[in-house]
Amino acid sequence: MTTYIDRQTTLAQQIVLEGIGVHSGKPATLTLLPADANTGVVFQRTDDEASSEVPALWNRVTATALCTVLSDPAKDGVSTVEHLMAALAGLGVDNVIAELDGPEMPIMDGSSAAFVEAIKQAGIKRLDRGRRYIRVKKTVRVDNGSAWCELVPNDRTSYDITIDFDTPLIGRQRFAADLTPDVFCEELCRARTFGNVSDVEKLWKMGFALGSSLENSVAISEDKVLNPEGTRWPDEFARHKALDAVGDLALAGLPILGLYRSYKGGHKMNHAILEKLFSDSSAFEIVEAPAYRAHSQATPGLAAAAFGPDVS
Template identity: 75%
Template sequence: MTTFVDRQTTLAEQVTLTGIGVHSGKPASITLVPAEACVGIVFTRTDQDSGSEIPAHWSKVTATSLSTVLGDPSADGVATVEHLMAALAGMGVDNVIVEIDGPEMPIMDGSSSVFVEAIEQVGLKQLDRGRRYLKIKKSVRIDNGSAWCELHPYDGTKFDITIDFETPLIGRQRFESDMTPSVFREDLSRARTFGNVKDVEQLWKMGFALGSSLENSVAISDDKVLNPEGTRWPDEFARHKALDAVGDLALAGLPILGLYRSFKGGHKMNHAILVKLFEDTSAFEIVEAPAFRQVGQVDKGGLAAAAAFGPDVS
């Protein structure tokens, strides 16, 4: 049977998920709705009368201190988008409308695993348009004290994330891997957000992290993990930072063909590298996969090959 390769995708059906916002502590519900080719990922608030839409794009980021925020959540914006964005990017979903009933994404278990399960539950649908990529042509770097992050040309998509915390429980950890749906699903999607109990208590006093609990965060106190089940991997902390990086860099608007490296990074630096990248149009180019080459179709050039960088969405 002849099949097409490396086309844009959307979800085969819509799917709804409910939870609570990690900062508001209030119920939150989202519905992921299939979208046409070249729509991208778009958020729309169903609790607002405006019907306005906010694209999941770096230019719409308004805050990065506690999470990645798009627009103004008091109006039509959305907070804490990174874990859903990581799941969509990691699983090769190009086009989706995200309908959300409030200002904050549901935190679920603090990872991307529930979003991945939802995507796999309904499956993906290929669209009649080739997938487009943002190809890094030359290196870009951001420095912030001892922290730094870089984008480099690379034949594929790779993340190399190193963290370095004073607490011996975490210390220096590194996650490095080419990124494919199988790698994201197996090695990153279940890595949870984490924090020190003292920091969370301070956030509570400020009116943040009201929904944070052992159900959705890895809690650290006196160099011990308070969660009865412990960590899901010894290096779950680095894996979660890599998960965040996948989600934040998905705000480039297109899958990145390149290597992203960071040391002591986070949401702020993940966003800063995109700002720096798009300041220099010579540092990247947009390429489109040959959507309608068919596996098994022979022409004058011989057997047509699949695009080298297409996500595995089987």
């Protein structure tokens, strides 16, 4: 039997994606570049004279109200990073330099699908360093009124996301699954962001969501979906919240071996659970994937990923 090791990965080649920022409504170009082992995901603004780098880490998050924001977008920061981060985490891409020509990521169709397709076409390259993980050792929890979230010890990366909206169109929905490349591609990556038209109109008056449209959001009005094609799944709303959670928790800097559960969660609580986890050094440990043999009893969650064109 062939011996493998769960190695770190990067892109096999450069990727360029163009779109608009959902809040600014302005054109945005994203270039994803291969990176060395242990680089992680790093954002770099090409319009910033200082050319400073912003690592995609939880302690660089500066806002979570409408999206997840890293650093100061007026300077070197980037907003709406969660959909790209979800795609990278979902496909198991560890190391990438993300160059952006402005303060906001392109929203594409409001999901991670375009990022996933581009990564698959580019291919994923395995590197000569073992992949490291954050293993949750004890439960950590955050409560906020009726909303809550928690990270629970688990031998794999899993999500259990429940939403509960007053509108009958959404109501209570739940998405639960182990995170694998297949699950992410088939069950999560196409789930789009959503919002009520009345809320979007308020944001427009405040100068936000200027790029929001039926091309990149599921629009709801009076308990009806305005998009002609409808929803991609009956529970697309819960799936998108799960997609956001995958992207937000990717800001841990390493894949998390644990179960993330949330009820009425969102960007703010996704970030809060990382703050809570890292505030207690006894709640986690860093582990590196061991070598293993095909068809052997490998530790679940540490098995080498099988996804996309592999150009080891």
